[in-house]
Amino acid sequence: MPGREPMMPAARSKIIVSTNTSWNVVNFRKGLIEALQSHGYDVVIVAPRDEYTSLISAMGCRYVELEMDNSGMSPLRDMALLWRFWRLLRHERPLAFVGFTIKPNVFGSIAANLNGVPVINNISGLGTAFVRGGLLLRIAKALYRVALARSKMVFFQNDDDRTLFVIGNLVRKEQTGLLPGSGIDLVRFTPSSEARTNPGAIVFLLVARLLWDKGVGEFIEAARLVRQKMPGVRFQLLGFLDVENRTAVSRQHVEQWVGEGLIEYLGTTDDVRPFLRAADCVVLPSYREGTPRSLLEAAAMGKPLITTDVPGCREVVDHAINGFLCKARDTDDLASKMIEFAMMDDASRGRMGVEGRNKVERQFSETIVIAKYMQQIEKLDGLAAKE
Template sequence: MRIAVVANTAWYLVNFRLNLMSALQAAGHEVVAIAPPDDLQERCLQAAGVRFIPVPISGSGTHPLRESRSVLLLRRAFQRQGVHVVLSYTPKGNLYSALGALSLGLPFVPNVSGLGRAFIRKNWVTAVVKLLYRLTLGRASTVFFQNLDDMAIFVHAGLVPPERCKRLPGSGVDLSRFSVAPFRVREHDAPVFLLVARLLWDKGVGEFAKAARMVRRHYPNAQFQLLGFLDVDNPSAVPRAQVHEWEAEGLLTYLGPTDDVRPFLAAADCVVLPSYREGVPRTLLEAAAMGRPVITTDAPGCRDTVVHGQTGLMCRVADADDLASQMLAWSALPVTERHAQGQRGRKRVEAEFDERLVIQAYVQVVQQLAASLNK
């Protein structure tokens, strides 16, 4: 079969789904990656033997004509490439792929990796998105969810029939690539806290900065680092000027974006993500796989990544004071317990979040669709 894999950035496909696409090709299928144009990521996909079809899908646009154009271009790509099945990711990738696939009578398998900004900051867009979900995802072959909270919301709202829902362990982690890294030797009162994410307010970047200011009063040698994309096409984007202001204050260090997060995880003592809501944040799973304790919020998706007091700590959502309290509590731990948390986190990822579990679930669904199409 020819399978289209769609997301709203090519970077997402390369960094999160390349192993899946390779596995599908190894199983005898042909894979076509579809996302907005990106020359660097296109070369990465081509090197893996995956054909790339550029289609513009905006990250934050709401203009009806421009958004409709994305749907029409996706439909045209599916038709011209002779696609048999569509696998999709990210909110817009899911909705627009579903509309294009339904108009052609193609089976499609969306992956709900978090509910997105429309569910975090509710407004008129929320009502429109829910209506589109009800019209599309209810007709999907299978809908993969990354956490049970999101699945329950969709089922209870009547957006997806329960018999079509399946839960995955997040995006999974490539355990051979993300191996345990030894901790760097440093003074006990100089921990390095790292936040890895697109720099959005909804990721808790503001709370991280406020908490850093509070923690530094007790641990003046502590370091706080940000790693991820600035100038994101998203209304929740943290302005570059704000990041520069934090740096000028000596509060945070902005490390920029990266295509390989491993050296930065290895250089950190604790990875922090105070997000308001996620699917299952892969950065925290990758951190745990490398033996790093994590601190995150008691929010859907985030809470899946940590066992409080065992592999890290949890704080309340959108609460900088509680985040600072948890960071201070973690900083007060003996070094041996910090390391023990990292070791327990690695074992948990091995048992529950191995990427091979995710790939196996997709291959099985694709095989079932292939069998039904060949009848």
């Protein structure tokens, strides 16, 4: 691959935003994209093609398809991805490359560095490698160390993740900043004044990609324990099956649980609000997160939460105030917190929901996230104008 060569001045109005799916752009980055456009920037979306790609043009963005092997570790495919990023950035010459998810953050950042393009990264979560460890973790750390070396800003979604990267010499602390997750649209996600359609049965809902690392197994086993004492309680799963991930829950497992009458599988949706509205409590027994959007959306809608006392999750829940924290990978503790919640009176559950909404308003509004991004972009714009 050619090394870094002198380039013509960057087009100050162009920002490349890259992530591993078009779905991610449409569902999580719309507010940021609209803010960039309102400030006069030309936003180019770089992502693999999927069923959500057609919606990107409606956002007023130019779309560039870039194939990625999101779950694979093939050196040849990753080198090909690096080359495609390098060629694209060489052609586009943007003011900045803004990366989300692992492959764009690693290979897009390296390609941007080779082209002299400033980089802003978002490390929204550490993924399977950091949860499982081993050789995969050593490879991931080596790649991040190279990719982030010259980034102008590396945003993290919790201080535990940032500290892990700083102590591991993957990034310098002065390069880093903290974001309150992806930010929540407080108008779109708001408490409902309508009564639930089935107020007699407590409903626990888990919203996530169906991965074992999200604590799906613990949720199922806790459901068995709770049902022994409280047979009327309902348990629901909402999220993608058949995801490309080595920790994915199989469709066979889900069908077995549904067949037992243990859970209701709700499939997938582009609008989680009706499902959140119909639940009493949203549960996420994850092993580690960035800042889980499912919990923030639920809290914004006034729903109490139960989640694990791990990085990313603990930031969203103040124990016994807007929900409960439980031990990670501990089915008994999770079940005990569910039972405790189910035995609360309606007024106490309602107060938890109000506290959750207040917390999201204070700490996790989308406006906070957008302001931090715009500050970094405008700083780069100012530097480019002086050159």
